[in-house]
Amino acid sequence: MSRKWFTMPAAVHLFLRRGNELLLLRRFNTGYEDGNYSVPAGHLDGGEEVKAAAIREAKEECGIDIDPADLDVVGVMHRKSTDERIDFFLTASTWSGEIVNAEPDKCDELRWCDMDDLPANVIPYVRQAIHNYRVGKWFDSFGWDEQG
Template sequence: MSKKRFQMPVAVHLLLTREGKILLLRRFNTGYEDGNYSVVAGHSDGNEDVKSAMIREAREEAGIEITPNNIQFASVMHRKLDDERIDFFFAADSWEGEIANMEPEKCDDLSWFEIDNLPYNIIPYIKQAIENYINGVQFDIYGW
């Protein structure tokens, strides 16, 4: 009798920065953290590496193209809230195209914020990940 192995979702998050600012989106009508700011993010669809998943999510959510050479690993977070997840954070400061809200049914604001003066209504683990990025912390455990 074989026992099913534990599996957890893999999420990817993009820290888009420009001139000391970071791009944040406010979640809307999703059922998760609505009204709070996050970054461009999503999940691996399976059969794709995490960098490819991040590039796909950047296109789907912000309408931009990022090449694999322009996206850099920032950190990984093992996170536990209602469930357990692995979050990969990537950073980019160059891309092709104009940033646009490609999912207005899930996002009601897409704005640049000073990276050291984030809005009060940012999702806490996202705030932690941004602080980790600023401080060069590449691994974190959150919510345990």
């Protein structure tokens, strides 16, 4: 008898750093968390390594190229919202090219923000992941109870 294994979406989120600042993108016209800030992010396409997915998303969303050696995986989150997800968080402070809004149909603002002074409307799990990164917490679960 063949067993059907549980699967869930996996995504990468990229912390592009400039000193103590992170690049935030305000979501627009996506149907999910529109008007709130996130970081460059996207789903793994399948058959795609985590760093490769982050490099692809950086190019698609910000128009920049990142060398795999300049990327570090800094966290993993097992998250529950409307469904269950695994999120990988990576950071880079070196890239080539100029950062631009390469997806104006999905993002209406790019903004560098000091990590000590993030806007109030950062998506909650992204805010938690940024905090985790800053305190060196590599794994977290989010959304499994009322407190998140």
